[in-house]
Amino acid sequence: MDAKTQKYDRQLRLWGSSGQEALESAHILLINASAVGCEILKNLILPGIGQFTIVDPGTVSQNDIGSNFFLDFDSLGKQRAERAYELLGELNEDVKGNWAAKDIHSILKEDPGYLAQFSTVIATDITRETAEKLAALCWVGGQDANNRNPAGKKNITFVWVKTVGLFGAARIAVPEHTIVETHPDNVADLRIDTPFPELSAFAQSFDFDTEDSLEFGHIPYVAILLNYMDKWKQTHNGKIPSTYAEKNELKANIRAGMRSVDDENFDEAISSVLRSCQPTTIPSEIKALVNDPKCEHLNAESENFWILTRALRDYVNDHTKSDGLLPLSGTIPDMKAQTDSYVTLQSIYKTKAKQDVQEVSKVVESLLSSLGLAAGSISQQEIETFCKFSAFLKVIRYRSLEEEYHQPNTKQIDPDSVFPYYVLLRASDSFYDDHGRYPGEGENWEDDVDQLHANVGTLLQSWGIANDAVSKDLTHEICRYGNGAIHNIASLIGGVVSQEIIKLSTRQYIPMNNTFLFDGARSVSAVFAV
Amino acid sequence: MVDTQTITDHERWAGVYKLLDRTSRIHPEFEPQEEIKEFIKTCKILVIGAGGLGCEILKNLALSGFGDIHVIDMDTIDVSNLNRQFLFRRADVGKPKAVTAAAFVNKRVQGVTVTPHYCKIQDKDEDFYQEFALIICGLDSIEARRWINATLVGMRDEDNPDTLKPLIDGGTEGFKGQARVILPGITSCYECSMDMLSKPTGFPLCTIANTPRLPEHCIEWASVLEWSNKHGDRKMDTDDPKDIQWLYETALARAKQYNIQGVTYSLTQGVVKNIIPAIAATNAIVAASCCNEALKIATTCAKNLDNYMMYSGNDSVYTYTFEHQRKDDCPVCSNSSTKLDFRGDKTLEEFMDYLKEKPDIQLKRPGFAVGGKPLYLQAPKQLEEALRPNLVKPLKELFSSGDEVTITDSTLPFSLQAVVTLT
Incomplete structure (x- = not known):
C-alpha cells in the first residue's frame, strides 16, 4: 500500500480512487477567512482537494481569534488571508494553497474571468448584493458553452454560507448536477418475477426432493423463490402475487416446503417474498430522466451523463435487447448456499449484466460517432458503472439566487419548523440595506427588534404569507444573536458544507437541494428548496 | 504584534458573550449573570478520546471559552489518522494522541489549559470522574461507552446534585453520525439504546469453514482458523503490515480455490481491524453538535438537546431530533431485571x-x-x-x-x- 493510500484509507472506503481523483482536481475559492469559511476549508484540505485560494482584504481581529481556530494570537493585526492560508496549509502537504489580501470586487474589476479557474466558490461574510453578483457569475460559467475555460470545466458551484449566533445556513447553486454513483443501500436486482432463461435453468437444476438434508438446506433462496413463483404462475395465468393475501399465500406455500425449522434458506426466501413480488419496472424518476430534453438534443458538448442516458433510453426502447428493462446490476446479496451454487448463481447474474453492458456500449459508440466524437471517448469502465447504477441515477437542477430573491418557494410556513429563520435571514438583509449593519450588533440591541420585525412583515406580505408565520420572540432571538460568530455553529455548518462540496466534487452521493438551516437552540435542522 | 494585555474577553468572545449577556424570549428561564462567564472559564470538562471526534471537541471547547479541559486517550497516532485528526502531523506518528492534541491546543488557543491523560478510561477511578462538571465522549468503541456510561450512572447520588455528571456522546460512521445528551438516572442512558446498534458483524463458523461465498468469508477463515494453525500461540498484530500481508495472501489463496473474487489487501485490513470509514466533515458536524450542547448545559443560555440527534448525509442532509425513552428493564439505569x-x-x-x-x-x-x-x-x-x-x-x-x-x-x-x- 502506498503512502497516499495509507493516509486516505478511511475515506477511500467511501468514495474510492475515482472519487479521490475527482477531489484532487478541485480548486476551491474561499471568499473571506471567517470562522465558518476556515472550517469548511479544513475539512476539504484534510481529505486532499487539489488547491484552495483564500481572498480576504481584512486583518485579524480579537473576535477572529476567539472564533476561528486557524487564526491565532500571533496573527492579530496581520492579513487574514495570509495567516489562514498558512495555518490551514499545514494540514496537508499534498494540497496547494494561494491567497490574496484583496477585496473580491477589486479582483473581478482587474480580471473579470477570475472565477473561471475554480470548481467551487464559497462566499461567507458578504452582503446579499455581492452574493447575487457572484452567484450570477458562477452560474454563467456553468451554462454558457462559449464561456468555458480552456480546461473544459463546465460548472462552478456557488456556495453561500452564514452563521448568526446559534443559527446557521448554507445555500448551494449550480444549474445542474448529475450523479451516477448515488450509493444506494442496495443495488440487488434479482428479477424473480421475470427471470431470464439462464436464471430459470439454474432454478430448475435443484432437486427439491433430494434426500440429503444438507443439500436441501443449502438450496439458494433465489432458486427457492423462483421455483415457488413458477408454480404460482402456472396456477394464476402467469401472474405473480399482487395482493397482500396472495403474497401471504406464497409465503405459506414456501413455509410448507420446509423440512425443519433450521432451513434458514427457506426463511431467507420467505422474508424476500414482498420485495420479489414488486414487478421489475423502470423507476418513474428514471423514466422522467430518459425523456429529458437534454437526452433528446445531444451535441458534441453534451456531458457524458446525457449521452449515456440517451443510450440507456435507446437500449430500453429496443425490447428485443432489453425486454423493456434497465440493464441488470449484476450484484447479488449473500445467502445460505454451498460455495459452488452461490458462485454459479453470481456468475449467471454477472454474465447477464455484462451482456447488457455490451448492448448499451454499442448504442454509446453509435451515438459518439453520430456526434462526431472519438470512439471510446466514454470508457468501458464508465459505461459499466452507469449500467450498474442505472436505476438510481439522479439529476438535481438548482434554482438560482436570482430566482430565489425574486420569489422564493414559500407557499406555506410552519411556524414550528426551522423555516422562520430563513425569513429572518432575508429580513436581516433588508435591515442591512436600510441601516448598513445587521440587527442586534450594537449595545442597544433590543431597539432593533421592532424594525427587524417590520422587515419580516414586509417580506411575508410580498410573498403572500400571513404575518404571524414568524413570531416576534424569534425576531427578538435573532437580535440577541447580534450577528455574532460562535465557533460551534461555524464548525457544524462548516462540516455540512464541506460534506456537500465533497459530494458535488466527487459526483458521488446526493447533495442537498438547496438550502440547509440549522437551529442550534433547539438542535434541529431542515433542507428547503427555496 | 499586539500585546497580551490589549486582548479583552469582551471582544474576543463577542459571539458567545452576546448569548450570555442578553435575555431570550424563546428561553425566558435564562438569566444573564457574570458568574456564568466565570464558570465556563474555571469548570473542569473531560473529553474522552483524542481521535477524529476528540480533536474537534478539544478545538470547539477551547473556542467556546472553556478554560480547564482534560483529555484521556490510550492510543498513539497512526498515519491513517491524518486525513481527519487535524491536531496531528506526519512527524507525530507514533506519539500519544492525548499528549500531542493537548500540546497543540494549548499552543494555538491562548489562555486555555488542556491536560492530557495517556491511559485507559478504566485506569481512572470514581474520584477522578467526580472532579468534572461534564464529560464528552468521542469514541469508536461500544465497550468503552458502556463502561463510562455505567460508571457515571453508578456514581449518581440522588441526594447530592454534584454527583450528576452530564454525559454527551458523539459517534460517526462515513457520512452518518449522532449526538446525544445523557443525564444519568434522568434521561435514557447508553445502555437503554443498545438495541439501536446494528448486529455485530460476524459470520457463522460453519460458513467460514465449509461454504465460503464472499471474500470476507475467506479473510475470516485466514484470521480465525488458519492463523492459529500456522502460527500457534503467536498473537496476530493487526497493526503489523507483515501480518496483514500474510492474512491477505492466505485469504486470496482460499478464494482462488473456491473461485471467489474480491479479496484485496484493503478489504483484508478492513475486515480484521473492523475499520469504520471516517472523514473530517462528519466528525466536525457531530463534535460541534456535542460542544453546542456542552455550552448550553454549562451556561443554560438555551435548552439542551433532549436527548438524541441523528445525522445522515448520504442522501441530502438530514437530522432527526427526538427523545429516546428510558428502557424499563435497563440493566444499568433501572432496578428491574x-x-x-x-x-x-x-x-x-x-x-x-x-x-x-x-x-x-x-x-x-x-x-x-x-x-x-x-x-x-x-x-x-x-x-x-x-x-x-x-x-x-x-x-x-x-x-x-x-x-x-x-x-x-x-x-x-x-x-x-x-x-x-x-x-
Whole structure:
C-alpha cells in the first residue's frame, strides 16, 4: 500500500480512487477567512482537494481569534488571508494553497474571468448584493458553452454560507448536477418475477426432493423463490402475487416446503417474498430522466451523463435487447448456499449484466460517432458503472439566487419548523440595506427588534404569507444573536458544507437541494428548496 | 504584534458573550449573570478520546471559552489518522494522541489549559470522574461507552446534585453520525439504546469453514482458523503490515480455490481491524453538535438537546431530533431485571452465543450464575475448566424456568440480572 493510500484509507472506503481523483482536481475559492469559511476549508484540505485560494482584504481581529481556530494570537493585526492560508496549509502537504489580501470586487474589476479557474466558490461574510453578483457569475460559467475555460470545466458551484449566533445556513447553486454513483443501500436486482432463461435453468437444476438434508438446506433462496413463483404462475395465468393475501399465500406455500425449522434458506426466501413480488419496472424518476430534453438534443458538448442516458433510453426502447428493462446490476446479496451454487448463481447474474453492458456500449459508440466524437471517448469502465447504477441515477437542477430573491418557494410556513429563520435571514438583509449593519450588533440591541420585525412583515406580505408565520420572540432571538460568530455553529455548518462540496466534487452521493438551516437552540435542522 | 494585555474577553468572545449577556424570549428561564462567564472559564470538562471526534471537541471547547479541559486517550497516532485528526502531523506518528492534541491546543488557543491523560478510561477511578462538571465522549468503541456510561450512572447520588455528571456522546460512521445528551438516572442512558446498534458483524463458523461465498468469508477463515494453525500461540498484530500481508495472501489463496473474487489487501485490513470509514466533515458536524450542547448545559443560555440527534448525509442532509425513552428493564439505569425467553433444550453454549449477538446485550466473554452458584466463568482457569462441562448441558438441567440468572462480563462494570423463561 502506498503512502497516499495509507493516509486516505478511511475515506477511500467511501468514495474510492475515482472519487479521490475527482477531489484532487478541485480548486476551491474561499471568499473571506471567517470562522465558518476556515472550517469548511479544513475539512476539504484534510481529505486532499487539489488547491484552495483564500481572498480576504481584512486583518485579524480579537473576535477572529476567539472564533476561528486557524487564526491565532500571533496573527492579530496581520492579513487574514495570509495567516489562514498558512495555518490551514499545514494540514496537508499534498494540497496547494494561494491567497490574496484583496477585496473580491477589486479582483473581478482587474480580471473579470477570475472565477473561471475554480470548481467551487464559497462566499461567507458578504452582503446579499455581492452574493447575487457572484452567484450570477458562477452560474454563467456553468451554462454558457462559449464561456468555458480552456480546461473544459463546465460548472462552478456557488456556495453561500452564514452563521448568526446559534443559527446557521448554507445555500448551494449550480444549474445542474448529475450523479451516477448515488450509493444506494442496495443495488440487488434479482428479477424473480421475470427471470431470464439462464436464471430459470439454474432454478430448475435443484432437486427439491433430494434426500440429503444438507443439500436441501443449502438450496439458494433465489432458486427457492423462483421455483415457488413458477408454480404460482402456472396456477394464476402467469401472474405473480399482487395482493397482500396472495403474497401471504406464497409465503405459506414456501413455509410448507420446509423440512425443519433450521432451513434458514427457506426463511431467507420467505422474508424476500414482498420485495420479489414488486414487478421489475423502470423507476418513474428514471423514466422522467430518459425523456429529458437534454437526452433528446445531444451535441458534441453534451456531458457524458446525457449521452449515456440517451443510450440507456435507446437500449430500453429496443425490447428485443432489453425486454423493456434497465440493464441488470449484476450484484447479488449473500445467502445460505454451498460455495459452488452461490458462485454459479453470481456468475449467471454477472454474465447477464455484462451482456447488457455490451448492448448499451454499442448504442454509446453509435451515438459518439453520430456526434462526431472519438470512439471510446466514454470508457468501458464508465459505461459499466452507469449500467450498474442505472436505476438510481439522479439529476438535481438548482434554482438560482436570482430566482430565489425574486420569489422564493414559500407557499406555506410552519411556524414550528426551522423555516422562520430563513425569513429572518432575508429580513436581516433588508435591515442591512436600510441601516448598513445587521440587527442586534450594537449595545442597544433590543431597539432593533421592532424594525427587524417590520422587515419580516414586509417580506411575508410580498410573498403572500400571513404575518404571524414568524413570531416576534424569534425576531427578538435573532437580535440577541447580534450577528455574532460562535465557533460551534461555524464548525457544524462548516462540516455540512464541506460534506456537500465533497459530494458535488466527487459526483458521488446526493447533495442537498438547496438550502440547509440549522437551529442550534433547539438542535434541529431542515433542507428547503427555496 | 499586539500585546497580551490589549486582548479583552469582551471582544474576543463577542459571539458567545452576546448569548450570555442578553435575555431570550424563546428561553425566558435564562438569566444573564457574570458568574456564568466565570464558570465556563474555571469548570473542569473531560473529553474522552483524542481521535477524529476528540480533536474537534478539544478545538470547539477551547473556542467556546472553556478554560480547564482534560483529555484521556490510550492510543498513539497512526498515519491513517491524518486525513481527519487535524491536531496531528506526519512527524507525530507514533506519539500519544492525548499528549500531542493537548500540546497543540494549548499552543494555538491562548489562555486555555488542556491536560492530557495517556491511559485507559478504566485506569481512572470514581474520584477522578467526580472532579468534572461534564464529560464528552468521542469514541469508536461500544465497550468503552458502556463502561463510562455505567460508571457515571453508578456514581449518581440522588441526594447530592454534584454527583450528576452530564454525559454527551458523539459517534460517526462515513457520512452518518449522532449526538446525544445523557443525564444519568434522568434521561435514557447508553445502555437503554443498545438495541439501536446494528448486529455485530460476524459470520457463522460453519460458513467460514465449509461454504465460503464472499471474500470476507475467506479473510475470516485466514484470521480465525488458519492463523492459529500456522502460527500457534503467536498473537496476530493487526497493526503489523507483515501480518496483514500474510492474512491477505492466505485469504486470496482460499478464494482462488473456491473461485471467489474480491479479496484485496484493503478489504483484508478492513475486515480484521473492523475499520469504520471516517472523514473530517462528519466528525466536525457531530463534535460541534456535542460542544453546542456542552455550552448550553454549562451556561443554560438555551435548552439542551433532549436527548438524541441523528445525522445522515448520504442522501441530502438530514437530522432527526427526538427523545429516546428510558428502557424499563435497563440493566444499568433501572432496578428491574431483564426478561429473556429461551428454549430449555438448548445448551448453555447456545444461550451464550445468542447473548453475544443479541444487539441490546452484546457480550464478549460472559459468565453465568444462578442463586450465587456459578454455572460458567471465563476465569480463573481452573474454575473455567471445572465448569466447562456445563456448556454442553441443556438449560433446563442447569436451572428452572423463571430463575434469575446473573450474567457478568469482564468488559462491563455491571452485571445483568435476567429472569429467564425456558420455553
